Amino acid sequence: MAKELTPQAENYAQWYNDLVIKADMAENSAVRGSMVIKPYGYAIWEKMQAILDGMFKETGHENAYFPLFIPKSFFSKEASHVEGFAKECAIVTHYRLKNDPEKGIIVDPDAKLEEELIVRPTSETIIWDTYRKWVQSYRDLPILINQWANVVRWEMRTRLFLRTSEFLWQEGHTAHATRQEAVAEAEQMLRVYADFAENFMAMPVLTGVKSPNERFAGAVETYCIEALMQDGKALQAGTSHFLGQNFAKAFDVKFVNKENKQEYVWATSWGVSTRLIGALIMSHSDDNGLVLPPKLAPIQVVIVPIFRKEEELIAITEKVDGLIKDLKKKGISVKFDNRDTHKPGYKFAEWEMKGVPVRLAIGPRDLEKGTVEVARRDTLEKEVLQFIDIADKIENLLERIQKNIYQKALVFRDDNTFIVDTWEAFQDRIEKGGFVLAHWDGTPETEQKIKEETKATIRVIQPTAKPETGKCIYTGKPSPQRVVFAKSY
RNA sequence: CGGGGUAUAGCGUAGUCCGGUUAGCGCGCCUGCUUUGGGAGCAGGAGGUCGAGUGUUCGAAUCACUCUACCCCGACCA
Incomplete structure (x- = not known):
């Protein structure tokens, strides 16, 4: 009886933590916020990697590897990118230790780096600095590259798989000759992620774009897949960004087009991380432990x-x-x-x-x-x-199980998706959890105020088949369509 | 970085307020016998610098001070 989980109904967060430990997936390490991924957890990641890697290659991408360290100066080149990541960077300042008779091993003050190195929180900067050398003509495009890597974001609070200081992920970085092609790439990769989530993870997702507030630092448009966890909170499971020419301009990546004119390159980036394992757990598992979709189970x-x-x-x-x-x-x-x-x-x-x-x-x-x-x-x-x-x-x-757990998750999501038209109903519904479809006046200010008052954010703005106009839940101003609100991880 | 808390065997804990023999218990671990269709039983055994340091005292897990780490709640975030 040593391995009982805290019941979900009693404390969902505790249940999650217990499960990760007791299913032998991961544990906290000696380093704050960094986890040890144990063989069983890593095996799930390997399954995910293998499938996604196949899908990336199927859509024409190749794998490559860029450095872990990024010169500090690179970060200042794209203004909003710096702003987004500056507060959570690990920085290498020295390259040597030495023995001190009193304090033991210390950092050698004589071994200070001329320019500090940032441990990558994401690789746009170093990659675009590299792409500059690779691109001269439209004939050099597109560049369709993915890398499997670890990144570091110095988070204040961490949770196993969902948010760790260091995490494993893949990041695709593509370069294109035209806006349309780059947008099409970003949208294609979003579909790849949605396909993976639904058909392999058995996890239904909403797809669409982020509001400006929630957009990736440096992106023109951020596409996302958004899933609903069993406790009614939303989880961003993957993002694909149309970066416009922001990084090309910042890193001076130009090409000569067919008309012999200089143009900046168009970019995308897209990624999913070990967070998907957290999403998997919180989509299907129960008080007896993990429930894995057959297509991702290391042992079927x-x-x-x-x-x-x-x-x-x-x-x-x-x-x-x-x-x-x-x-x-x-x-x-x-x-x-x-x-x-x-x-x-x-x-x-x-x-x-x-x-x-x-x-x-x-x-x-x-x-x-x-x-x-x-x-x-x-x-x-x-x-x-x-x-x-x-x-x-x-x-x-096995096929029936795969379908059944998807169906179960889908029913859960539908049962926990609500259409709301008044501010009172909105507050009440958000408090209880789930996706809440409501009208919004389209301004960042309103979104911010709603966040401050309810902790809910706009998770995704879905593409509209049939636009439904209405009044903003908060300001009463006109709204062109409903957007999806929720409290999130 | 603000507020609160915790630190005792691999894990979970009692003891701390009110200082006093050998720091107790459960799980796990080891050995043996019996068991094996939903987390086995009995018997024996191993395992502790009580987070670190300094101080008070005849005597410190217990009191005081300093430090460190971790957890929870906020602000930040894939």
């Missing part, structure tokens, strides 16, 4: 043998050997948990905590009857099935 099927004697284990092993091969042939990852150091009940609880989608239990009784017990993690249902054709049945079940 676990087989727990039930045995007293060595001979029984041998018989079971023989029985499941073919099944394991069949499943692997189908690309399904299987773990045969034949440890004799733990009892079946312990294993059941452990794999439940770790969110393995399908668990098979097989013991002497099953061997006699030619059956196997199949348990699914999402519904916690168990049934005894004939062993015949079991690999096909499991393959089918």
Whole structure:
């Protein structure tokens, strides 16, 4: 009973923390705000990486790697970019330590850097400084590059996966000859993210653009996918930015177009991070632990043998050997948990905590009857099935689980999306959580005031199929469309 | 950076107010036997510079001062 989670209903934040620790995904490290990602958590990240990486390559991108350190001066080149990141930068000032007879190891004051280095909070500056050298003609464009990297943002408060001082992510940085092409790229990558969120993470997302207040520092337009967590708070799960010519101008990246005229290059950047693991957890999991969508589960099927004697284990092993091969042939990852150091009940609880989608239990009784017990993690249902054709049945079940948890999350989101027309109803609804669709007069001032009074921000402005005019919830001024408000992570 | 709190074995904690033998308990860990279809039982065992430093005292986990780290609430944020 050592591994009980705080129930969600009692304290959602505590539940989340307990789960990350007890499912063995990550733990806090000796460095404030930085976590150790443990093998099981990292395996989930590797699955995400592999799928996203494939999608990026499918859309024509290549991977490259840029330095961790960025000269301080680079940051001052794009004004709003500096403003956005200045308050959360780690800075390298020295390059050597020395022994001090009194204080032990100290920073060698003689080893001060001429120019301090910033540990990258994002790589636009160093990348655009590099792109300058790569681009002369329209024939050099587009540049479609992604990098998998770690970045550092010195956050005041951190939470495992959701906000850590150092985090892993990917950042795409593209350069284009025209505005239209860059906008199309930013929109394309938003669709890639939405596709990944919905079809792999089984997490429904709203897509659209950010309000000016919430825009990325240096962007002309920020597109985002926005998900609703089980506690009614929104989570920004991925962003794609149309950067206009801001960085090209700041770093003087020009090209000669077909008409032999100098033009600044158009840019995009886009990223998702290990925060997605937090999103995954808070989309599907329950008081028994993690619930993973089959497409991202490091282990999709676990087989727990039930045995007293060595001979029984041998018989079971023989029985499941073919099944394991069949499943692997189908690309399904299987773990045969034949440890004799733990009892079946312990294993059941452990794999439940770790969110393995399908668990098979097989013991002497099953061997006699030619059956196997199949348990699914999402519904916690168990049934005894004939062993015949079991690999096909499991393959089918995994697909059903993937669909079911998406459907469940979708219903939850729809049940927690509200249309509100009065300020009183708005305040009340925001307090209770969920997405709130309301009219807004379009000004940053109003958004700011709403944030100050309710802590809610505009999460996303969705593209409008049918514009619905109305009056701003706060000022009563005319509004062209509803926007999505929520309290967020 | 403001406000509040905590620091005792791998983890969770009792003891601190009111100083006094060997710092107690649960989980986990190790050994043995019995167990194994939902987190096993019994028996034995190992494991502690009581966050760090200084002071008060015959004597400090306990009192005083200083420092450090972490947690919670705010402002900031993927």
